[in-house]
Amino acid sequence: MTERELIAWIQQRAPRFGQRVRLGIGDDCAIYRPQPGYDLLFTTDFTLEDRHFTWRDYKPHEAGWKAMARALSDLAAMGATPEFALVSLAASTECNLKGFFTGLIRCAKHYRVTIAGGDLTESPRLICDVSLAGRVPTGKAILRSGARPGDRLYVTGPMGTWKKNPVPRFDLRSTMLRHASAAIDVTDGLAMDLSRLLTASGCAAEIVNDPPLDPGATAAMGWHEGESYELLLASPKRLRLPYLGQVVAGITGQIRRLDSLGQSTLISASGWDPFPPEPHCLPSPDAPLASRPRNPLSRGK
Amino acid sequence: MTERELIAWIQQRAPRFGQRVRLGIGDDCAIYRPQPGYDLLFTTDFTLEDRHFTWRDYKPHEAGWKAMARALSDLAAMGATPEFALVSLAASTECNLKGFFTGLIRCAKHYRVTIAGGDLTESPRLICDVSLAGRVPTGKAILRSGARPGDRLYVTGPMGTWKKNPVPRFDLRSTMLRHASAAIDVTDGLAMDLSRLLTASGCAAEIVNDPPLDPGATAAMGWHEGESYELLLASPKRLRLPYLGQVVAGITGQIRRLDSLGQSTLISASGWDPFPPEPHCLPSPDAPLASRPRNPLSRGK
Numbered sequence: 001m002t003e004r005e006l007i008a009w010i011q012q013r014a015p016r017f018g019q020r021v022r023l024g025i026g027d028d029c030a031i032y033r034p035q036p037g038y039d040l041l042f043t044t045d046f047t048l049e050d051r052h053f054t055w056r057d058y059k060p061h062e063a064g065w066k067a068m069a070r071a072l073s074d075l076a077a078m079g080a081t082p083e084f085a086l087v088s089l090a091a092s093t094e095c096n097l098k099g100f101f102t103g104l105i106r107c108a109k110h111y112r113v114t115i116a117g118g119d120l121t122e123s124p125r126l127i128c129d130v131s132l133a134g135r136v137p138t139g140k141a142i143l144r145s146g147a148r149p150g151d152r153l154y155v156t157g158p159m160g161t162w163k164k165n166p167v168p169r170f171d172l173r174s175t176m177l178r179h180a181s182a183a184i185d186v187t188d189g190l191a192m193d194l195s196r197l198l199t200a201s202g203c204a205a206e207i208v209n210d211p212p213l214d215p216g217a218t219a220a221m222g223w224h225e226g227e228s229y230e231l232l233l234a235s236p237k238r239l240r241l242p243y244l245g246q247v248v249a250g251i252t253g254q255i256r257r258l259d260s261l262g263q264s265t266l267i268s269a270s271g272w273d274p275f276p277p278e279p280h281c282l283p284s285p286d287a288p289l290a291s292r293p294r295n296p297l298s299r300g301k
Numbered sequence: 302m303t304e305r306e307l308i309a310w311i312q313q314r315a316p317r318f319g320q321r322v323r324l325g326i327g328d329d330c331a332i333y334r335p336q337p338g339y340d341l342l343f344t345t346d347f348t349l350e351d352r353h354f355t356w357r358d359y360k361p362h363e364a365g366w367k368a369m370a371r372a373l374s375d376l377a378a379m380g381a382t383p384e385f386a387l388v389s390l391a392a393s394t395e396c397n398l399k400g401f402f403t404g405l406i407r408c409a410k411h412y413r414v415t416i417a418g419g420d421l422t423e424s425p426r427l428i429c430d431v432s433l434a435g436r437v438p439t440g441k442a443i444l445r446s447g448a449r450p451g452d453r454l455y456v457t458g459p460m461g462t463w464k465k466n467p468v469p470r471f472d473l474r475s476t477m478l479r480h481a482s483a484a485i486d487v488t489d490g491l492a493m494d495l496s497r498l499l500t501a502s503g504c505a506a507e508i509v510n511d512p513p514l515d516p517g518a519t520a521a522m523g524w525h526e527g528e529s530y531e532l533l534l535a536s537p538k539r540l541r542l543p544y545l546g547q548v549v550a551g552i553t554g555q556i557r558r559l560d561s562l563g564q565s566t567l568i569s570a571s572g573w574d575p576f577p578p579e580p581h582c583l584p585s586p587d588a589p590l591a592s593r594p595r596n597p598l599s600r601g602k
Contacts, residue, residue: 029342034335041330131432
């Protein structure tokens with residue numbers, strides 16, 4: 001299959017929703033006509049062979065789904081509605097590219113994402129970069145920086161093992177837009193992503209509950225494993241979601257765990273720390289795959 | 302240098318122009334507030350080590366400039382004003398990434414592009430994907446499909462050898478927005494890109510002049526070498542630009558060359574054809590580097 005044939009194949013199948021994407025695949029640029037009353041949100045996410053998936057563990061359509069879903073999760077975390085994607089793919093012609101695009105397009109259709117363009121080129125190992133646009137009513141995007149002391153911290157689902165087929169949590173969008181003061185998607189581990197949210201908000205946290213756990217996961221895995229693609233959110237309201245604890249004034253970014261006797265220990269942002277204040281180093285989430293513990297497939301940022 | 306340090310280094314230097322990018326690097330998404338009266342244009346372009354540049358031939362800052370300039374050229378071709386970029390980079394930590402970003406940021410500043418976000422990860426060979434947004438007054442984007450019989454065909458500069466440091470032709474934007482009926486940037490060779498414009502417009506062309514040539518280039522190179530990053534445009538008006546010939550009704554996409562005696566030959570879209578109608582095959586611009594003639598560095602789409 002030549003590049004031209006593959007583009008024609010994609011173009012026939014590429015979903016298109018609504019009228020705001022005025023011009024899609026086939027010119028130098030895609031054209032989008034903004035709607036009054038909305039801010040636009042943009043994110044971009046790499047999905048790399050042997051880093052975010054392996055051909056041994058993933059069917060082509062599963063890898064394609066994941067490439068789109070990873071980027072969508074960033075939009076879900078800010079309360080946005082997906083609009084369109086540009087899909088850049090570098091791959092070997094020996095890959096099952098139709099299989100990969102079948103999964104990617106299936107995910108795009110499921111979440112009503114127009115595929116508006118992209119770039120195709122050759123590379124020995126597959127690299128997919130999905131750039132995504134979404135919209136929120138003007139000024140309503142949910143930032144990491146909006147949490148305030150007294151807010152309650154929730155997660156949207158279980159943690160502890162990485163998800164092969166991420167499900168971006170758009171189903172909670174209206175709850176989030178009404179009630180969340182801050183949010184982030186949990187991709188590098190709950191502790192690390194909570195610390196990022198707290199740092200952006202200039203706050204600390206007092207935790208009373210572990211997150212709900214995936215089957216077989218320990219509490220430490222629940223706090224430190226990446227790729228759950230569930231959301232962490234702060235809200236001044238009581239929500240019907242798993243409750244972790246409270247945002248408090250304190251040392252920016254610090255996560256303090258209170259046990260039932262009122263004893264407190266610190267949870268390390270970079271890895272679970274059983275012996276504070278002893279420094280405890282886990283490899284960063286961007287260390288090469290081979291040097292990382294437990295999770296064989298982790299997010300690249 | 303860790304990823305976090307590199308992001309902080311970029312964040313300090315990343316240019317930001319105007320108030321429409323409300324939130325840049327540092328959250329799950331960038332936020333852009335559209336301006337009434339404008340369409341938004343989006344493009345994405347890969348720049349790959351050993352395909353679009355080699356470390357032997359390029360200094361790090363030159364490779365970075367090129368990554369940004371290649372994407373900008375697509376915006377220039379549609380008459381757009383650049384707005385912001387998302388920069389995805391996969392590279393080895395052994396690369397001079399500060400050098401690469403210095404060139405990329407220099408190019409962004411020169412063309413007033415806000416760097417609003419991106420993604421960083423590791424890869425043995427450098428892969429940069431620049432997603433760019435620009436704006437044009439509503440409905441004014443210059444498409445490939447707007448050429449009509451009787452329009453005159455122009456190029457904006459010399460062709461024939463690939464440009465190491467592309468210069469996107471934004472300087473002609475106001476002329477283009479007033480007078481161009483169709484345009485495309487010449488990245489895969491003038492004949493091929495002209496054929497694309499004609500195909501999109503449902504027309505043919507009668508050519509009376511070769512394009513102006515780079516020093517040392519032959520007419521065949523002028524028609525078939527890629528990476529000039531000059532623009533090809535069609536206009537119903539007489540413009541003070543190098544004139545190639547006319548858009549005509551005819552076999553869609555066909556380029557006919559008229560000599561001074563009124564004899565005509567066909568110019569092949571995929572490669573200069575001295576013996577029509579004998580089929581004449583040159584490798585496609587997406588064949589691997591080693592199998593391509595003359596131009597050691599060519600565009601991946």
